[in-house]
Amino acid sequence: MDFLTDVAQYGAFHFQLTLFRYVLAASVMSICAGWLFRAWMNRRRIQKRRANWGDIRREVSYSMLTICIFTLFGITINLLHEMGIAKLYWQWSDYPMWWNIVSLPLVILLHDAYFYWTHRAMHHPKVFKHFHRLHHISRTPTPWTAYSFSVGEIFINGLFSPLIALTIPLHSSIWLSFLFVMIFRNAMLHTGREFHPRSWVDGPLDHMTTTTHHDLHHQRFQGNYGFYFTWWDRLMGTEFKDYKEVFRQAVDGKLHGDPQPEVGGIAQNPTGNRGEKITA
Template sequence: MGSPLSPALLAIAASALAMTAIVGVRYLITSGLFALVTHRVRPGLYAGMNRQIRAEIGWSLLSAAIYGLPSGIVAWGWQAHGWTRIYTQASAHPLWWMPLSVILFLFAHDTWFYWTHRWMHRPRVFRIAHAVHHASRPPTAWAAMSFHPLEALTGAVVVPALVFLIPIHAAMLGLVLTIMTVMGITNHMGWEIFPRALVHSRLGHWLITASHHHRHHEQYRCNYGLYFRFWDHLCGTDRGVSAP
């Protein structure tokens, strides 16, 4: 008869399961909400795409489990042992650090995403993993987390790693996760939710919205960024915006 699991292992497993449930439910609610908005604003846009949408939901829920594991371990370590540089007392750092920490998290995440995304467009890696995401033609609001497990793993480690490196208030971390969720969905909706005045403004020249990312799904070899167009501009991979 095997020895019982230690309380620590049980606590880690419970934390990972809880985070998996949170990520999965958050995905279903937020993607479902934006899919409903699409149905109201662009009726018929997803007509005939039920099979694709079912596949997107299936891959996304699998991705939720992959995202939940490292997040659950880190959450347990933070609560039980004070791991990470997450803080809850606003006085622990100057107030100006709060918005700066959000910018640093987003830029670091965007940098990681850009370069791993370009790597996943190498033919062999694309066939093995990234083709799952590009099977969404065109993408829908349900496609934001539609990843092969190998691709999901590259995304799942970013924020859990950053909380060990960059001090961030718990509320600001929540803001980062909210921006990550909203932009991940709106970039894949198949239509532009933001005003044209923003998309074609000087600010829009540096931000990624559906108009920019849709071109990536059309042409594949361009527009690799997640939040910002900085790396695309710098590396000559920006091909402007499409008209979804």
């Protein structure tokens, strides 16, 4: 009974935390793009398509499934920790301060590599429809697309957490920070408006992806697989060659369609993008 009680408590905690992170990140990005900076963001639209309420409902419903399965991974990490296998720790003094400082950037680098290669693998024609097709139904992504995955993709994405917990010692606050960085980054990349300044792709920050970088992936499928950084795409030759030009056009307001009335930060479109055929 004590074991079941612990599992229930862990499950309630991780479900609430994962739901909170998803709703917070998607809401913040939607409010910024559709209300606080509406005029500026509308000018920086990347696609002429407009997501509709049907798209939002689909994305949220599949995201709830993702949250439930991610909860199972959270429970697993807690149980592994109780068994003395997981390497999460709670006292800063358990490891040198230099490790506490570099561990967050290290996890982000590892996650970027993991994401690139698993993401690219899911685009293989033999597995695309089974793992990644559902996410790409959102041809015009919104912040709510962030967790819109099929069951197979949920497990592939979620597997990163226990793998890291088993191999790298991390303070619980560092791990929590990483989870928030990941979901906010995810929601931003799916916002459909370009947040970054025009000079972004002409300096050292060009090594970090932008909303345009990921939006082009949703439009064209085969390319721009990176999450945080552009390194892997450029090393492997999978970055779209016109990415920087499209980015500049988005920043300059040359890609957006005619202004339309919006509801809740998402422009309405009677045609939408539902029913479009998605192929690998």
